[in-house]
Amino acid sequence: MEYIVPLEAKVAVLCGGMSSEREVSLRSGKNVLGALQRLRYKNAELVDVSSNIMNDLKGFEYAYNTMHGKYGEDGCIQGILEILKIPYTGCGVMSSAICMNKEYTKRVLSTCKDIPLIKSVFVRKGEVVNDKVAEAGLKYPVITKPVSEGSSFGMTKVNNPEELQKAYDEALRFNDDVLIEEFIEGFFVTVGVLGNQGNEFATEILEIRTKTEWYDFDAKYTKGLSEFIVPATGLSKEATERVKDIAVKAHQTAGCSGVSRVDFMIKDDEPYFLEINTNPGMTDTSDLPAQANVMGIDYDHLVLMILNSVGLNK
Ligand SMILES: Nc1ncnc2c1ncn2[C@@H]1O[C@H](COP(=O)(O)OP(=O)(O)O)[C@@H](O)[C@H]1O
Numbered sequence: 001m002e003y004i005v006p007l008e009a010k011v012a013v014l015c016g017g018m019s020s021e022r023e024v025s026l027r028s029g030k031n032v033l034g035a036l037q038r039l040r041y042k043n044a045e046l047v048d049v050s051s052n053i054m055n056d057l058k059g060f061e062y063a064y065n066t067m068h069g070k071y072g073e074d075g076c077i078q079g080i081l082e083i084l085k086i087p088y089t090g091c092g093v094m095s096s097a098i099c100m101n102k103e104y105t106k107r108v109l110s111t112c113k114d115i116p117l118i119k120s121v122f123v124r125k126g127e128v129v130n131d132k133v134a135e136a137g138l139k140y141p142v143i144t145k146p147v148s149e150g151s152s153f154g155m156t157k158v159n160n161p162e163e164l165q166k167a168y169d170e171a172l173r174f175n176d177d178v179l180i181e182e183f184i185e186g187f188f189v190t191v192g193v194l195g196n197q198g199n200e201f202a203t204e205i206l207e208i209r210t211k212t213e214w215y216d217f218d219a220k221y222t223k224g225l226s227e228f229i230v231p232a233t234g235l236s237k238e239a240t241e242r243v244k245d246i247a248v249k250a251h252q253t254a255g256c257s258g259v260s261r262v263d264f265m266i267k268d269d270e271p272y273f274l275e276i277n278t279n280p281g282m283t284d285t286s287d288l289p290a291q292a293n294v295m296g297i298d299y300d301h302l303v304l305m306i307l308n309s310v311g312l313n314k
């Protein structure tokens with residue numbers, strides 16, 4: 001595989017940060033640093049991102065971004081790196097900001113007719129939630145989501161209009177804007193997208209079967225509550241190809257670069273788009289390394305591919 005970043009380059013592995021996903025990011029960072037060292041990048045170092053980041057980045061020539069959530073995955077750190085003219089991996093300012101917000105992602109993707117979006121309504125703080133859901137004609141059950149959280153935080157499955165206000169109030173604890181979607185009674189899959197602009201390709205699909213009603217916070221972080229199947233077995237051959245195609249189209253339509261992971265629900269062999277994660281986890285138990293691994297891209301190779309996505313103004 002090609003080395004685009006010179007081996008002697010000073011590479012900052014950005015991790016940690018100030019989001020609720022700080023701990024996961026520190027684990028991602030450590031794993032990525034290990035891979036860079038095995039790839040013979042001897043001047044790679046971990047940088048735990050704080051408000052002193054402008055100073056901490058002095059002397060670095062490239063940045064490998066392994067931050068998740070607020071400030072790391074939403075365009076903020078990408079903006080700082082643009083100003084400092086330090087080429088960085090993965091998505092740029094605009095696509096990071098769009099994809100951090102589930103409503104704005106859907107607005108952008110609605111311009112591509114091939115991406116199946118779940119019927120939903122966007123409700124701002126102060127609006128009458130029951131009226132908005134009724135006006136939009138959503139069928140129950142629905143699911144309430146803060147527009148820019150991860151890890152299923154603040155989300156509730158709502159079975160009838162009487163339960164709606166409480167669920168909406170819960171989502172408002174996280175963000176002032178709430179996305180309410182029809183609930184898809186199906187199973188969850190996720191697929192990675194790799195490669196540089198114009199040459200993107202999808203990884204194998206990872207399917208997650210949960211013992212809980214949906215893939216909520218507990219299912220995500222309690223051992224034994226979910227089963228991972230990769231490559232996925234619950235989809236027909238045609239649906240498998242469709243999910244991969246839609247993932248690449250979603251990545252391209254949102255202006256992503258280098259890497260992303262696209263989530264879907266599957267019902268009756270039909271995919272429904274959920275969200276794009278612009279900086280997916282890179283721990284040894286994360287989804288993307290497993291998806292890449294089953295197609296013959298081992299962890300170090302994956303890190304090199306992502307490193308090769310460095311650039312500015314993307
Ligand atoms: N419309 C929906 N219907 C059914 N399940 C959903 C729906 N939206 C989300 N979920 C479930 O909630 C989980 C988290 O949703 P997602 O939109 O991916 O947010 P997060 O950013 O928290 O990962 C999904 O993995 C899926 O299991």
Ligand SMILES: [Mg+2]
Nearest residue numbers: 151263274275
């Ligand atoms: Mg998700």
